[in-house]
Amino acid sequence: MLEPLSPLVPPAAxxxxxxxxxxxxxxxxxxxxxxxxxxxxxxxxxxxxFIFMLFGMLQGLNASMQxxxxxxxxxxxxxxxxxxxxxVALTARLEQFPGVAQVAFESQLPCTYRxxxxxxxxxxxxxxxxxxVYGEYxxxxxxxxxxxxxxxxxxxxxALEQRFHWKLGERISLQCFVxxxxxxxxxxxxxxxxxxxxxxxxxxxxxxxxxxxLNESRSIDRDQVNIFGVKVSQPSQxxxxxxxxxxxxxxxxxxxxxxxxxxxxxxxxxxxxxIGLIARAISTIGLLSLLIATGMLMxxxxxxxxxxxxxMKAIGFSPPQILCLVLAQSAVTWICxxxxxxxxxxxxxxxxxxxxxxxxxxxxxxxxLGAIACLVAGALALVxxxxxxxxxxxxxxxxxxxGR
Amino acid sequence: MVxxxxxxxxxxxxxxxxxxxxxxxxxxxxxxxxxxxxxxxLLSMGEGxxxxxxxxxxxxxxxxxxxxxxxxxxxxxSREVFASVASDPGIRxxxxxxxxxxxxxxxxxxxxxxxxxxxxxxxxxTTSPDVYPEIHVLRGRWPRAGLHELLxxxxxxxxDKGLDVGDRxxxxxAPWIIVGAFANTGSYFDQVLFTDADTLLSAIGLSTYSExxxxxxxxxxxxxxxxxxxxxxxxxxxxxxEARLREQTFSATRRFLDFVSYFxxxxxxxxxxxxxxxxxxxxxxxxxxELGTLRAIGFGTPSLAASIVVExxxxxxxxxxxxxxxxxxxLNGRLISTRGLTFPLAIGVREFAISATWAICxxxxxxxxxxxxxxxxxxxxxxx
Numbered sequence: 143m144l145e146p147l148s149p150l151v152p153p154a155a156x157x158x159x160x161x162x163x164x165x166x167x168x169x170x171x172x173x174x175x176x177x178x179x180x181x182x183x184x185x186x187x188x189x190x191x192f193i194f195m196l197f198g199m200l201q202g203l204n205a206s207m208q209x210x211x212x213x214x215x216x217x218x219x220x221x222x223x224x225x226x227x228x229x230v231a232l233t234a235r236l237e238q239f240p241g242v243a244q245v246a247f248e249s250q251l252p253c254t255y256r257x258x259x260x261x262x263x264x265x266x267x268x269x270x271x272x273x274x275v276y277g278e279y280x281x282x283x284x285x286x287x288x289x290x291x292x293x294x295x296x297x298x299x300x301a302l303e304q305r306f307h308w309k310l311g312e313r314i315s316l317q318c319f320v321x322x323x324x325x326x327x328x329x330x331x332x333x334x335x336x337x338x339x340x341x342x343x344x345x346x347x348x349x350x351x352x353x354x355x356l357n358e359s360r361s362i363d364r365d366q367v368n369i370f371g372v373k374v375s376q377p378s379q380x381x382x383x384x385x386x387x388x389x390x391x392x393x394x395x396x397x398x399x400x401x402x403x404x405x406x407x408x409x410x411x412x413x414x415x416x417i418g419l420i421a422r423a424i425s426t427i428g429l430l431s432l433l434i435a436t437g438m439l440m441x442x443x444x445x446x447x448x449x450x451x452x453x454m455k456a457i458g459f460s461p462p463q464i465l466c467l468v469l470a471q472s473a474v475t476w477i478c479x480x481x482x483x484x485x486x487x488x489x490x491x492x493x494x495x496x497x498x499x500x501x502x503x504x505x506x507x508x509x510x511l512g513a514i515a516c517l518v519a520g521a522l523a524l525v526x527x528x529x530x531x532x533x534x535x536x537x538x539x540x541x542x543x544x545g546r
Numbered sequence: 547m548v549x550x551x552x553x554x555x556x557x558x559x560x561x562x563x564x565x566x567x568x569x570x571x572x573x574x575x576x577x578x579x580x581x582x583x584x585x586x587x588l589l590s591m592g593e594g595x596x597x598x599x600x601x602x603x604x605x606x607x608x609x610x611x612x613x614x615x616x617x618x619x620x621x622x623x624s625r626e627v628f629a630s631v632a633s634d635p636g637i638r639x640x641x642x643x644x645x646x647x648x649x650x651x652x653x654x655x656x657x658x659x660x661x662x663x664x665x666x667x668x669x670x671x672t673t674s675p676d677v678y679p680e681i682h683v684l685r686g687r688w689p690r691a692g693l694h695e696l697l698x699x700x701x702x703x704x705x706d707k708g709l710d711v712g713d714r715x716x717x718x719x720a721p722w723i724i725v726g727a728f729a730n731t732g733s734y735f736d737q738v739l740f741t742d743a744d745t746l747l748s749a750i751g752l753s754t755y756s757e758x759x760x761x762x763x764x765x766x767x768x769x770x771x772x773x774x775x776x777x778x779x780x781x782x783x784x785x786x787x788e789a790r791l792r793e794q795t796f797s798a799t800r801r802f803l804d805f806v807s808y809f810x811x812x813x814x815x816x817x818x819x820x821x822x823x824x825x826x827x828x829x830x831x832x833x834x835x836e837l838g839t840l841r842a843i844g845f846g847t848p849s850l851a852a853s854i855v856v857e858x859x860x861x862x863x864x865x866x867x868x869x870x871x872x873x874x875x876x877l878n879g880r881l882i883s884t885r886g887l888t889f890p891l892a893i894g895v896r897e898f899a900i901s902a903t904w905a906i907c908x909x910x911x912x913x914x915x916x917x918x919x920x921x922x923x924x925x926x927x928x929x930x
Contacts, residue, residue: 181827184822192817196810212791223718224656225669226750258614319612319620327613327782362622362754378672396751397719399656424584431580435573435821440826442569 190479198487266356285335299346452542472527578865602733659708671746686726822912866905
């Protein structure tokens with residue numbers, strides 16, 4: 143009767159008091175228990191993997207958005223009109239503001255390339271101030287010079303270059319929604335260089351053009367720009383300057399609506415709604431179903447092995463040791479599944495960016511999430527294994543072995 | 547025929563013994579319920595958005611955007627273009643002979659109310675209110691040209707936010723007064739503010755409209771009207787029926803919401819398949835002796851297999867129904883906000899049909915390996 147078990151039990155285990163240390167020593171025994179019903183455990187393991195993969199992806203998405211907001215530039219403010227445009231002349235007014243180091247404006251030119259669905263935005267800018275305010279935008283000095291000297295020149299963002307494969311020196315022709323002075327909506331540009339965005343590479347899905355060319359060629363919205371980027375000298379003063387600008391211009395012809403970089407980041411991710419709440423709700427529901435599934439499986443497993451546990455008790459295993467053995471079995475399933483699931487999420491999530499329209503968001507699963515998942519898995523393993531473990535530890539040897 | 551009757555009898559027999567072995571089916575039911583709850587909750591966003599976006603559209607109302615503009619935000623329409631479209635013979639005239647056509651300026655503006663700090667609101671400026679016959683002013687009147695006046699819906703939430711008749715709001719620092727409230731339409735219009743088009747344009751420093759809205763003599767005339775517009779080279783406009791443009795405007799969001807629903811739903815469904823396979827195996831193992839006996843007294847293996855499948859499908863469907871009902875009870879009609887839009891979640895027959903189909907497919911897929919095992923031991927006669 144003892145034969146199938148004896149090679150698995152190290153003799154020393156009998157004398158060790160029940161503790162977590164002995165539970166770890168029982169690992170081979172726990173694995174043997176799992177191996178008894180391989181199909182069932184493999185299926186539950188798969189279930190754990192799927193749920194934790196989902197958990198990892200949702201929480202990873204949430205964490206990535208928090209990270210993007212935390213990375214916001216504390217020394218940067220955006221001055222807009224709250225709808226509509228602002229006059230470019232406001233630049234001088236903003237530059238005089240105490241605490242303001244540099245001001246850059248941009249005027250949008252929405253266009254399409256080849257087909258109506260190939261939407262692309264051009265930004266009319268002044269290169270000197272623009273590259274000074276937005277330090278994360280970088281272009282080779284030579285190309286920047288060429289851009290300044292070529293009226294119809296454009297700097298193409300790295301992401302846009304990947305989309306349309308425009309070459310240096312190429313002359314491109316776009317259909318834009320803003321008509322030129324002669325009524326034509328076909329705009330022609332010369333590609334004189336490329337720029338990259340070092341922090342959020344997908345922000346470079348635009349091209350930069352010289353504001354004077356844009357402004358003098360368009361028939362509408364002359365001397366109007368969409369937004370100002372303001373770099374402040376002291377990040378600690380940013381909040382005061384933010385309110386100061388709006389207050390100073392409130393009664394002018396062009397009242398402004400100023401926001402911080404982090405507010406803008408928050409706004410642009412708002413489309414995913416209250417993702418934190420949704421992620422938590424879905425993860426909770428998924429984990430709940432796992433709890434039931436693993437709990438039921440452990441109970442079935444204990445039921446099938448009643449005789450075995452009775453024998454173990456008969457040869458000296460204490461009830462706490464049996465308890466630990468069953469819990470270890472549950473923990474192995476949960477923690478292995480959680481680790482595999484989170485790893486899969488870490489592989490899949492970076493590719494999900496395009497699928498969920500969050501092209502301006504760098505998605506990744508932070509390593510800390512792996513640790514959190516293990517903790518959650520460990521805790522739930524104890525909960526789901528509690529009843530079966532308690533049942534196994536309270537088995538009456540005489541009853542179980544009576545029929546044998 | 548006999549085997550079908552056998553299968554029916556066996557299924558009923560099997561189901562009767564379910565309570566005695568509730569553990570395994572419970573796993574399936576809980577997994578299915580959870581998966582369907584999440585799936586239906588996510589689907590309800592896309593469905594709600596679709597219903598809300600297409601609510602209250604008229605087949606005879608057309609919108610004209612500048613050529614190639616996929617959404618009104620990118621469309622630019624000049625006064626000259628509007629003047630030449632306004633005289634088109636296809637446009638209906640009211641009893642006084644005025645053509646039902648208007649130039650529209652649509653813009654999302656930061657509106658500051660006294661109740662909250664402020665937020666982005668879609669403001670529609672129109673040169674004539676006649677193109678929106680469904681807007682019934684309950685109190686007050688339509689805004690007048692040249693005055694900073696607005697018309698808001700009488701949705702109770704908006705009233706609380708300081709958008710009641712007589713309230714003042716700030717747009718670009720200037721005070722505007724709510725001069726009228728219209729009866730709720732249950733559509734997208736309930737969340738916009740109406741005003742005069744030229745007043746709006748001058749207030750925000752723009753000179754061009756974004757679109758033209760017209761009501762045709764009949765909905766059937768749309769294709770002729772669109773043809774005339776398309777072939778007029780000076781206009782450079784595209785004509786859309788209202789419902790189509792509305793759908794197109796929100797289609798990216800809808801696709802995104804549906805994609806997320808199906809992606810998350812598929813992962814949960816995969817987990818539910820695992821649970822269902824396990825519980826089906828457990829059911830077969832628990833009934834090993836019983837199935838063997840039934841086989842021995844003459845029931846066919848196909849009938850026995852069918853009864854196992856039927857049991858799995860019914861359990862799975864039960865879980866799906868529970869999940870659907872719980873979600874419907876909690877979420878149907880609840881308002882959510884995403885991408886600056888607020889709309890009620892909608893859970894309907896379509897969502898039920900999709901989740902029931904998923905449940906059946908999951909159950910069928912999950913019963914394959916257990917049925918194969920059962921046929922093996924029934925075939926070999928090794929019952930014990």
